[in-house]
Amino acid sequence: MSHYNTEVVNIVNNILHEKFEVPKDALIPTAHLKDDLQLDSLDFVDMFILLEQETGKNPQNVDFMKIKNLGDIYQLVSELTVAETVN
Template structure:
């Protein structure tokens, strides 16, 4: 899967589920501080990763994911 496809899927999910403006979805955006994603929201993110990309992500995996770019890299390294 190409990185552009990963970016599209993740950004679409965040825009729809968390009502985040697409203009805010830039690679350097901090998930918590800039996008307002809360700790419980990471459960939803893990579920979408499992459904869309076919691998299990744990809470521990997500601890190192601070920015959108980190998330894209994490997913790209697993698919």
């Protein structure tokens, strides 16, 4: 997990644990969103709304079909954060 931004990991994990009741020990980068974390498509949308509210980052032009595991979300939010600081 060291190659993910620690702040991003904490934000994502807190949202999943507090809002979706995902056990903390299940929050690992390789956890599959549907199979391991039991998130359905509505949860996925809600999660991104909460992430946008928490981070102020709006994930536009993202192929959400490619997001399969928790590491993909860490990476996406990290990239959004870096993109905003560069621009």
